[in-house]
Amino acid sequence: MVPSDSERFQHGYRPPVIVINDLVKHFGRFAALRGLTASFDAARIYTILGDNGAGKTTLLRALAGLVRPTRGCISVLGTTDLSSVRPQFGYMAHPSLLYDEMNGMENLRYFARLYGIEDDQRCSKTIARVGLDPELRRPIGQYSQGMRQRMSLARALLHDPKIFLLDEPFSNVDVSSAREMVKLLAEMRDTGKTILVVTHQAQLLEGAADEYVRMQAGQIVDRTLELQPLRSPWQGQDPHPGGAEER
Amino acid sequence: MSMLSGIAAATLSKDLRLEWRSKDAINSMLFFALLVVVIFSFSFNPTAEESRRIAGGLVWVAFLFAAVVALNQTWARELRNQVLDAYRVSPAPANALFLAKAFGNFIFVSVLEALMTPLFIVFYSLRALGPVWQLIPVAVLGTWALVVNGTFFAAMSLRTRSREIMLPLLLFPISIPALLAMVEATSAILTGEVSAKFWIVLLVAYDVVFTTGCLLLFETVLHAE
Numbered sequence: 001m002v003p004s005d006s007e008r009f010q011h012g013y014r015p016p017v018i019v020i021n022d023l024v025k026h027f028g029r030f031a032a033l034r035g036l037t038a039s040f041d042a043a044r045i046y047t048i049l050g051d052n053g054a055g056k057t058t059l060l061r062a063l064a065g066l067v068r069p070t071r072g073c074i075s076v077l078g079t080t081d082l083s084s085v086r087p088q089f090g091y092m093a094h095p096s097l098l099y100d101e102m103n104g105m106e107n108l109r110y111f112a113r114l115y116g117i118e119d120d121q122r123c124s125k126t127i128a129r130v131g132l133d134p135e136l137r138r139p140i141g142q143y144s145q146g147m148r149q150r151m152s153l154a155r156a157l158l159h160d161p162k163i164f165l166l167d168e169p170f171s172n173v174d175v176s177s178a179r180e181m182v183k184l185l186a187e188m189r190d191t192g193k194t195i196l197v198v199t200h201q202a203q204l205l206e207g208a209a210d211e212y213v214r215m216q217a218g219q220i221v222d223r224t225l226e227l228q229p230l231r232s233p234w235q236g237q238d239p240h241p242g243g244a245e246e247r
Numbered sequence: 248m249s250m251l252s253g254i255a256a257a258t259l260s261k262d263l264r265l266e267w268r269s270k271d272a273i274n275s276m277l278f279f280a281l282l283v284v285v286i287f288s289f290s291f292n293p294t295a296e297e298s299r300r301i302a303g304g305l306v307w308v309a310f311l312f313a314a315v316v317a318l319n320q321t322w323a324r325e326l327r328n329q330v331l332d333a334y335r336v337s338p339a340p341a342n343a344l345f346l347a348k349a350f351g352n353f354i355f356v357s358v359l360e361a362l363m364t365p366l367f368i369v370f371y372s373l374r375a376l377g378p379v380w381q382l383i384p385v386a387v388l389g390t391w392a393l394v395v396n397g398t399f400f401a402a403m404s405l406r407t408r409s410r411e412i413m414l415p416l417l418l419f420p421i422s423i424p425a426l427l428a429m430v431e432a433t434s435a436i437l438t439g440e441v442s443a444k445f446w447i448v449l450l451v452a453y454d455v456v457f458t459t460g461c462l463l464l465f466e467t468v469l470h471a472e
Contacts, residue, residue: 064336065335065336065470066332066335067472086337087337089336091333095329097328097330097332097333098328098330099265099327099328099330100327100328101264102261102265106261106264110258111337113253113254114254114257114334114337114339115338115339116253116338155333
């Protein structure tokens with residue numbers, strides 16, 4: 001089982017990087033997050049699992065400050081003012097968040113400017129770090145889906161944030177490239193980064209992930225150090241028991 | 248260079264590059280404005296005197312309608328692949344994005360005006376009787392009045408289902424004072440009967456008020472859900 005907060009403190013753990021308290025998010029009548037409380041430590045990879053509609057993406061978007069919680073509180077690096085810690089987030093969403101008409105280097109150069117980075121060398125190195133060629137002049141729109149995902153990861157890595165929020169980073173990525181991405185994430189974790197990965201391909205993170213967080217119906221229902229066998233969705237599990245999705 | 252101007256310059260340069268490659272906005276604007284000029288010239292057959300009186304209205308209405316096409320395109324490319332979210336999670340100031348978009352649209356509409364004005368002159372046999380140089384401040388201030396509000400309201404209607412319809416519904420009523428000033432100033436310069444000064448001052452005031460208002464409110468609009 002995952003150690004409690006007091007046990008962590010006794011063993012010299014640093015305070016959690018992310019603390020979420022009673023987080024609720026409604027979209028109209030749909031409750032995407034329902035009183036979620038959790039904390040996440042530095043230098044760990046968290047794999048967030050759950051069925052579609054469990055609230056995984058909403059959780060990441062709330063942490064990134066992209067959706068405003070209906071209720072509850074998020075504290076990141078000791079502050080509840082998420083706008084002040086924006087430079088510390090590396091966010092990767094399901095879409096690429098890249099301009100299709102520009103090539104990889106042009107995209108990264110633009111996003112680097114948003115973080116006050118003027119160094120083109122850094123963009124080249126980041127592209128190379130995810131296994132792509134910085135000299136590639138093809139526009140992103142002509143990349144394969146896997147290449148796009150890796151370039152999207154490069155965009156998230158570029159400004160060397162402390163916290164990574166990665167939503168389905170391995171979707172449409174071939175297994176060997178995904179393993180390379182996992183290796184890179186493990187290296188970043190070893191330098192003290194906190195990494196939250198939402199994925200349906202948890203097996204890819206086995207051996208690298210420190211904790212598995214299972215979500216259901218907008219709540220965390222389980223946190224384990226080992227990947228538990230998946231329950232089949234055909235076993236009659238209702239992702240929103242008792243019609244709970246309606247307020 | 249301050250962070251705001253640096254990011255605004257990078258965003259403007261990115262937008263110009265994207266437009267240069269896709270030519271989405273400029274082609275549709277030009278085609279639309281050209282259609283308006285040709286259709287109006289077939290519909291009316293004005294004398295030189297009548298042309299001077301109606302040209303101000305025709306020119307600015309054509310530019311306003313054509314500008315809406317560009318304004319819709321401005322934000323549409325930020326929605327593809329949800330790129331706007333990458334901007335929202337960055338520490339970049341919201342106003343840098345707004346200013347870059349507004350200046351980008353200003354450039355696109357100015358290019359349109361530069362290309363279409365000679366056609367208007369030819370089709371309507373226009374010859375100004377007043378001080379022609381005053382058309383420059385009218386064009387600059389009038390174009391800014393259209394794009395600053397247009398950029399803001401296009402961002403506001405970004406998350407609505409029918410944003411192409413929503414933009415003109417929001418933009419046209421609020422642009423009436425500016426449009427009135429542009430039309431009256433242009434007509435005054437073309438006919439040479441009255442001074443355009445009052446209308447130019449009105450345009451300056453309109454631009455100052457709405458630019459300030461848009462800059463103050465844009466962060467709320469950008470981060471709205």
